[in-house]
Amino acid sequence: MMRAIVLDGPGGPDALQIRDVPRPPVEPGQVLVRVEAFGLNRSELHFRQGLGSFGSFPRVPGIEATGVVVDAPGGEFAPGTQVGALMGGMGRTIDGGYAEYVAVPATSVVAFTSDLAWAVLGAVPEMLQTAHGSLTTGVDAQPGDTLLIRGGTSSIGLALAVLGKQRGLTVLSTTRNPGRAAVLEAAGVEHVIIDDGDIAAKVRQIVPGGVSGAVELVGTPTLRDTLRATAVHGTVCFTGMLSNQWTVPDFYPIDFLPNGVRLTAYSGEASDLPAEVLQHFLDAVASGAATLPIGRVYAFDDIVQAHTDMENGAVAGKLVVTTR
Numbered sequence: 628m629m630r631a632i633v634l635d636g637p638g639g640p641d642a643l644q645i646r647d648v649p650r651p652p653v654e655p656g657q658v659l660v661r662v663e664a665f666g667l668n669r670s671e672l673h674f675r676q677g678l679g680s681f682g683s684f685p686r687v688p689g690i691e692a693t694g695v696v697v698d699a700p701g702g703e704f705a706p707g708t709q710v711g712a713l714m715g716g717m718g719r720t721i722d723g724g725y726a727e728y729v730a731v732p733a734t735s736v737v738a739f740t741s742d743l744a745w746a747v748l749g750a751v752p753e754m755l756q757t758a759h760g761s762l763t764t765g766v767d768a769q770p771g772d773t774l775l776i777r778g779g780t781s782s783i784g785l786a787l788a789v790l791g792k793q794r795g796l797t798v799l800s801t802t803r804n805p806g807r808a809a810v811l812e813a814a815g816v817e818h819v820i821i822d823d824g825d826i827a828a829k830v831r832q833i834v835p836g837g838v839s840g841a842v843e844l845v846g847t848p849t850l851r852d853t854l855r856a857t858a859v860h861g862t863v864c865f866t867g868m869l870s871n872q873w874t875v876p877d878f879y880p881i882d883f884l885p886n887g888v889r890l891t892a893y894s895g896e897a898s899d900l901p902a903e904v905l906q907h908f909l910d911a912v913a914s915g916a917a918t919l920p921i922g923r924v925y926a927f928d929d930i931v932q933a934h935t936d937m938e939n940g941a942v943a944g945k946l947v948v949t950t951r
Contacts, residue, residue: 628647628648628649628650629647629648629649629650629726629727629728630645630646630647630648630726630727630927630950631645631646631647631648631687631722631725631726631727632644632645632646632687632688632689632725632726632927632930633645633646633648633685633686633687634674634675634684634685634686634687634688635684635685636677636684636685637675637676637677637684638675638676638677639675640675640930640931640932640934640935640938641931642675643675643688643725643930643931643934645927645928645930648687648726650727650728651722651728651729651730652730653697653698653699653700653730654700654730655700655701656700656701656732656733657699657700657701657730657731657732657733658696658698658699658703658704658710658712658730658731658732658733658735658736659696659697659698659699659728659729659730660692660694660695660696660697660710660712660728660729660730660731660736661694661695661696661697661727661728662692662693662694662724662726662727662728662729662950663693663694663695663745663748663749663949663950663951664692664693664694664745664746664748664749664750664947664948664949664950665689665691665692665693665724665725665749665947665948665950666691666749666750666751666752666753666754666782666945666946666947666948667933667934667937667945667946667947667948668690668691668753669781669867669868669869669937670690671688671689671690671718671934672934672937672938673868673871674686674688674718674719675688675934678871679873681719681720682718682719682720683719683720686718686719686722686723687718687722687723687724687725687726687729688718688723688724688725689717689718689723689724689725689726689729690713690714690717690718690719690723690724690753691711691712691713691714691717691723691724691752691753692711692712692713692717692723692724692729692749693709693710693711693712693745693748693749693751693752694709694710694712694729694745694950695707695708695709695710696708696710696736697728699733701733703733703736704733704736704738708738709738709739709740709741709748710736710737710738710739711736711737711739711748711751711752711900711905712724712729712731712735712736712737712752712897713735713737713752713753713756713896713897713900714735714753714756714895714896714897715731715732715734715735715896715897716732717729717731717735725930725948726950727950727951734897734898735896735897736897737752737897737900737902737905738902739902739905739906739909740906741909741910741913742913743909743912743913745949746921746924746947746949747912747919747921747947748909749947749948749949750782750919750920750921750945750947751905751908751909751919752897752900752905754782754783754786754945755786755900755904755905755908756895756896756897756899756900757783757786757866757893757895758783758786758787758789758790759790759899759900759904760893760895760899760900761783761787761842761864761866761893762774762787762790762791762794762842764893764895764899765842765862765864765866765891765892765893766839766840766841766842766862766864767840767862768791768794768796768839768840769794769839770794770795770796771795771796771797772796772797772839772840773796773797773798773799773834773838773839773840774787774791774796774797774798774799774838774839774840774841774842775799775800775801775830775838775840775841775842775853775856775857776788776791776798776799776800776801776816776841776842776844777801777822777826777841777842777843777844777845777849777853778801778843778844778845778867778869779800779801779802779811779816779819779844780802780804780807780810780811780943780944781844781867781869781943782920782922782944782945782946783842783844783866783867784800784842784844785810785811785814785920785943785944785945786920786945787800787842788800788811788814788815788816788920789814789815789917789918789919789920790908791815792814792815793911793916793917797817797818797834798815798816798817798818799816799817799818799819799820799830799833799834799838800814800816800818800819800820801819801820801821801822801826802819802820802821802822803821803822803823805821807943808821810920810943810944813918814918814920815918818833822845822849824848824849824852825852826852826856827852827853827855827856830856831856834858836858836859837855837856837857837858837859837861837888838856838857838858838861839857839858839861839862840857840861840862840863840864841853841854841856841857841861841862841863841864842863842864842866842867843863843864843865843866843867844866844867844869845867845868845869845870846867846868846869846870846871846872846873847868847870847872847873847874847875848870848872849870850863850865850875851883854883854884854885854888854890855885857885857888858888859885859886859887859888860887860888860889861888861889862888862889862890862891863888863889863890863891864891864892864893865890865891865892865893866892866893866894919945920943920944920945921944921945921947922942922943922944922945922946923936923942923944923946923947924946924947924948924949925946925947925948925949926948926949927948927949927950927951929948930948933946933948
């Protein structure tokens with residue numbers, strides 16, 4: 628048996644129930660992981676609220692987890708290997724990381740070696756995968772480019788700032804709360820912009836021609852303004868939906884899109900996080916060369932409070948839950 632957090636159907640934070648359930652069986656092609664920590668993600672909030680059409684109930688949520696391999700019948704990973712597990716249906720069509728053990732497809736597992744605390748490691752896999760993919764696949768950011776992060780105090784926004792600084796970008800980032808400017812600056816943001824919903828002119832005061840690239844994390848309400856802050860032949864990558872608004876009503880491309888500005892999107896899987904990228908980032912955190920934007924660490928029994936804080940936007944940065 629093991630302890631797991633179970634969601635029987637959509638509801639508020641208190642719909643997350645801690646129960647004793649059977650430890651999941653593991654088959655060839657799967658990996659059984661003893662979970663040490665897991666990060667919280669906005670998509671898990673959407674799933675709990677019943678937004679979108681993905682997933683089924685009852686379900687153990689959680690699109691990621693970090694821990695140690697217990698068994699891999701197919702021989703893909705040796706027992707005792709430190710791993711991150713992410714995506715591949717986790718927490719949606721198969722039980723996810725909100726548990727003491729999780730069985731996942733081997734293709735959803737990325738190995739690493741680190742002496743960092745599990746509370747730190749638990750913040751990394753999905754956050755890094757999304758930030759790395761948005762910068763590389765989405766924006767194709769190059770050293771010397773300017774990058775606008777719309778929704779900068781989110782965990783992905785802060786991770787983007789850290790990676791942008793590592794890659795030699797000039798980073799501009801937004802927040803609606805002036806009191807969180809220091810959080811952005813600590814992550815490597817050079818220009819903090821207070822977001823009143825209309826920031827394109829502010830961005831162009833800093834970068835007159837518009838930024839080379841932008842990552843949209845707020846969602847469709849701010850997308851049009853973000854496009855107008857971007858240079859001709861620049862790229863806006865739509866990655867997040869912090870606003871919970873998923874579509875653009877009456878979308879008319881020739882009016883919505885500025886001339887020559889490219890709009891793309893990013894959503895990734897474990898295969899989009901190369902093991903060497905994960906290892907390099909963890910080594911950089913361990914050496915002090917990179918910062919990890921952890922907002923708060925919770926005990927397993929505090930999952931309701933953790934989801935409440937996520938829903939209310941009470942904490943800047945990544946929220947992490949440890950299992951023991």
